[in-house]
Amino acid sequence: MAEATTQKMSFRMKHDIPYAILFLAPSLLGLIVFTLIPIIASLGLAFTDWNLLSPPEFVGLKNFVDIFTDEVLWISLGNTLKYAAMIVPGSTILALALALFLNREFPGIKLIRLFFMLPGVASLVAIAMVWRWLYNDQFGLINTGLRTVGLPAVGWLTTEEWVLPAIVIMLLWSGMGFDAMIYLAALRNIPRHLYEAAELDGANSWQRFWRITFPLLTPVHFYNLIIGLIGSFQVFDVIYVMTGGGPGFSSRVYAYHLFLQAFRRFNMGYASAMAWFLFLIILVLTLIQWRVLGRRVEYDYV
Amino acid sequence: MTQMKKFLGKGTWTVSLVVLSLLSLVPFLWMISTSLKTRAEVFTYPPVFIPEVPQWDNYIQVFQAFPFARYALNTAFVTVTVTVFQTLTSAMAAYAFARLVFPGRDRLFLLYLGTLMIPGVVTLIPSYILMTDKFLGWIDTFAALIVPASLGGAFNTFLIRQFFLSLPRELEDAALIDGATPFQIFFRITLPLSKSILAIVSIFVFMGTWNSFLWPLLMMSTPEKQVLTVGLAAMQGRWNTRWPELMAGTLMSIAPIILLLILFQRYVEEGLSFTGIKT
Numbered sequence: 001m002a003e004a005t006t007q008k009m010s011f012r013m014k015h016d017i018p019y020a021i022l023f024l025a026p027s028l029l030g031l032i033v034f035t036l037i038p039i040i041a042s043l044g045l046a047f048t049d050w051n052l053l054s055p056p057e058f059v060g061l062k063n064f065v066d067i068f069t070d071e072v073l074w075i076s077l078g079n080t081l082k083y084a085a086m087i088v089p090g091s092t093i094l095a096l097a098l099a100l101f102l103n104r105e106f107p108g109i110k111l112i113r114l115f116f117m118l119p120g121v122a123s124l125v126a127i128a129m130v131w132r133w134l135y136n137d138q139f140g141l142i143n144t145g146l147r148t149v150g151l152p153a154v155g156w157l158t159t160e161e162w163v164l165p166a167i168v169i170m171l172l173w174s175g176m177g178f179d180a181m182i183y184l185a186a187l188r189n190i191p192r193h194l195y196e197a198a199e200l201d202g203a204n205s206w207q208r209f210w211r212i213t214f215p216l217l218t219p220v221h222f223y224n225l226i227i228g229l230i231g232s233f234q235v236f237d238v239i240y241v242m243t244g245g246g247p248g249f250s251s252r253v254y255a256y257h258l259f260l261q262a263f264r265r266f267n268m269g270y271a272s273a274m275a276w277f278l279f280l281i282i283l284v285l286t287l288i289q290w291r292v293l294g295r296r297v298e299y300d301y302v
Numbered sequence: 303m304t305q306m307k308k309f310l311g312k313g314t315w316t317v318s319l320v321v322l323s324l325l326s327l328v329p330f331l332w333m334i335s336t337s338l339k340t341r342a343e344v345f346t347y348p349p350v351f352i353p354e355v356p357q358w359d360n361y362i363q364v365f366q367a368f369p370f371a372r373y374a375l376n377t378a379f380v381t382v383t384v385t386v387f388q389t390l391t392s393a394m395a396a397y398a399f400a401r402l403v404f405p406g407r408d409r410l411f412l413l414y415l416g417t418l419m420i421p422g423v424v425t426l427i428p429s430y431i432l433m434t435d436k437f438l439g440w441i442d443t444f445a446a447l448i449v450p451a452s453l454g455g456a457f458n459t460f461l462i463r464q465f466f467l468s469l470p471r472e473l474e475d476a477a478l479i480d481g482a483t484p485f486q487i488f489f490r491i492t493l494p495l496s497k498s499i500l501a502i503v504s505i506f507v508f509m510g511t512w513n514s515f516l517w518p519l520l521m522m523s524t525p526e527k528q529v530l531t532v533g534l535a536a537m538q539g540r541w542n543t544r545w546p547e548l549m550a551g552t553l554m555s556i557a558p559i560i561l562l563l564i565l566f567q568r569y570v571e572e573g574l575s576f577t578g579i580k581t
Contacts, residue, residue: 112323125531
């Protein structure tokens with residue numbers, strides 16, 4: 001029996017190999033040329049000094065040592081952490097709340113979901129353009145509104161203390177619809193009988209949420225926190241369009257600092273070292289999240 | 303009595319939901335309103351929401367001051383090409399991983415998944431250098447925007463493979479016995495059964511490509527070769543606070559993608575739904 005299977009397997013294998021090569025050729029070519037080779041090259045570059053004009057020069061660990069004395073890099077890393085600390089929990093809570101809110105059926109609900117998802121499909125460049133106008137100090141809609149109700153206007157993009165919160169608010173708005181859809185699907189997957197049983201046992205809606213809904217959504221919380229953190233460390237487009245990292249260095253984030261090092265100063269080696277340093281930070285933070293949250297993930301509910 | 307209370311509760315819920323969703327539309331509505339104002343109307347207090355005379359000319363200004371039609375055409379060309387080829391090549395790889403038997407298959411698949419862990423910034427610099435004259439010489443050509451993105455994508459390969467694995471094998475086995483090649487099976491049986499996943503993947507590739515910014519910013523230097531996102535950033539650079547024209551340009555740049563969402567909302571929601579469940 002086992003022999004027959006092996007024979008059948010090897011027959012299929014002989015038959016399949018040419019087709020496997022054919023089917024995999026394009027994506028394998030792409031993977032090798034545009035992902036694997038760049039990854040290896042990036043490792044090599046991190047140990048060189050190269051401005052693309054003169055030939056690259058091997059400098060050993062110098063770039064990694066330089067990272068520790070690059071004051072602006074640490075400012076930008078601090079800003080990135082601050083940004084992540086606001087956007088990751090903020091977007092998770094907002095998405096969950098919105099999903100709970102949207103989790104019902106009535107005529108027109110599809111249109112309402114559409115409204116919330118609209119900002120999620122627009123490019124971040126477009127979003128940043130619109131919000132730069134909304135945040136305008138003198139004539140922006142938000143400050144006009146604040147003044148009308150008697151509150152002081154805020155220098156959203158022009159003061160150091162407000163620029164990161166302003167960007168976070170904008171991105172919370174733009175991402176909430178998409179994130180809520182992820183939660184919504186998971187909510188609908190929770191079997192109804194769990195709630196019915198809890199209701200029979202006299203659990204109120206607050207208890208039903210914390211004892212059933214919230215724990216059963218753990219895979220989504222987990223996904224949101226991990227993917228959200230990885231994404232937040234690479235925020236770039238909106239910084240480029242809205243603030244250029246300013247005022248001062250107050251909105252300079254890691255990816256923007258890297259961009260300037262690589263493509264304005266052409267420090268290709270140093271920027272590559274920066275990229276690997278970022279990878280390490282993301283890896284460590286992800287592993288920590290994994291250890292802390294991972295054991296609580298509940299995948300099955302019977 | 304409780305019936306009444308329930309009904310009222312439901313009504314409040316619905317009304318607040320509608321109000322909230324409209325509130326989330328305010329930035330868009332404000333963009334549309336601004337795009338039709340005169341420059342003087344923009345700076346009035348209290349602000350007006352409906353311009354006295356809609357200034358359609360703002361839209362024309364965008365086309366006159368910038369090669370906006372070219373931006374749109376370039377974006378559409380790049381996006382459609384990438385969408386078609388990335389979806390196809392990902393599906394081909396997915397088929398090999400899901401259905402064909404060859405040595406090292408599962409290890410190779412793990413390698414595909416492994417690349418997903420590497421953040422984009424790590425490959426950014428070498429990819430840029432690869433495009434310069436030192437190697438491929440693709441800077442300021444559409445090949446730089448199209449070719450790398452058209453040769454498969456690890457995440458999409460993963461998604462489509464999962465879908466292929468869930469398809470019943472009987473049809474394919476029958477075709478195999480009748481002497482069909484894997485090539486014929488893939489195109490005649492597997493793909494037609496997979497329309498929903500292919501639609502989902504295509505839509506997400508489309509959105510991602512249409513909205514991409516950093517890579518085209520680095521690659522293209524000729525103004526006529528820019529895509530919409532980079533063109534918008536250039537408009538802002540020159541016009542700074544000419545809000546009506548800027549908003550007109552912004553609105554036009556996102557109109558196609560918004561239309562896509564309206565047409566294919568079901569697939570977008572479905573695509574988002576299995577991101578959460580399958581983790």
